[in-house]
Amino acid sequence: MRLLTHNMLSSNIKGVTNGFPLLIEVEKVVEKQVDFNEDFLRNMFPKIEWKALVEASRTMGYTELPENAESSMLDSDEFLGKFHHALVELHLEEGALVCPETGRKFPVNKGIPNMLLHEDEV
């Protein structure tokens, strides 16, 4: 699971109002090289919750992202490189995503998060 996807996931448990971002429990991180695409990064940037990405990447062991970001920074190759790396090259292979409100864990196995709820959570 890439951090782009983590940035798009929120707790789907019934009644939860503060379900984003999900906390990350790391068991195994893998770095996978992905071709750089500037258009893609520019398209995604407005959709990304930056603080959540920074926090998540730190949990995964990457500390290079600036605390804050604004679109003018997309003109910097250095920034783009870091954004690219954090967004699509860091994979959580094994671990869990944790609902910040209830503490409920959504397992991540082989890079796939399982968001299926039990009957009482729907």
Place this chain on the structure above:
Amino acid sequence: MLSRTAQIRLVSSHPEVYDPCDDSFALVDALLADRANLLEHRPSICMEVGCGSGYVITSLALMLGKDSSGCYFIATDINPHAVGVTRKTMEAHGCHADLVTTDIASGLEKRLAGSVDVMVVNPPYVPTPEYEVGQFGIASAWAGGENGRSIIDKILPVADNLLSDKGWLYLVTLTANNPSEICLQMMKNGYASRIVLQRSTEEESLHIIKLWRNLDTQLEVYYSPR
């Protein structure tokens, strides 16, 4: 020559996962026929709901450009085995999609709202008794309840929420699902539609519908004099 669709010999399988069949091939054929439009469309986010074996999402990724570094592919399935099979199928073809095991798009809906440029769905469309709907395992691939519409009717509002302004939805339906009624319903929500492919096999008659927001209609509504 690079194949533009997934190759059957590279598609993974599992006893609890729906193997690619006429409906999967029809959907991919419809996408292939629309390939030039899809490329021109330059989608940023493509999503499949109900990825099964991964045949369709893999084909979509291949036909839009193998490295597809310009597009974010995401796929979901309620069946964890299906998601696992999709992962293997994508890997075998050198493609990547982010995969989530979930019910339709549960967990993604808030953050992906208004963001999906292309959505493809081959839903469980077979008319079955209601009690067969939502069972885990391979039956979740086809059981569609009354008129085969149970899951389709759950998916349509989710699609409406997720699709961007320029979003396109490709949906596989049977005659029994009443595709014209689906189109009419969606028209009331501001969508235009077209049956982009029809195929009759011995067993079923498939209609692949393409839906998109008819922004002109919305403008007309806004400007019409009171």
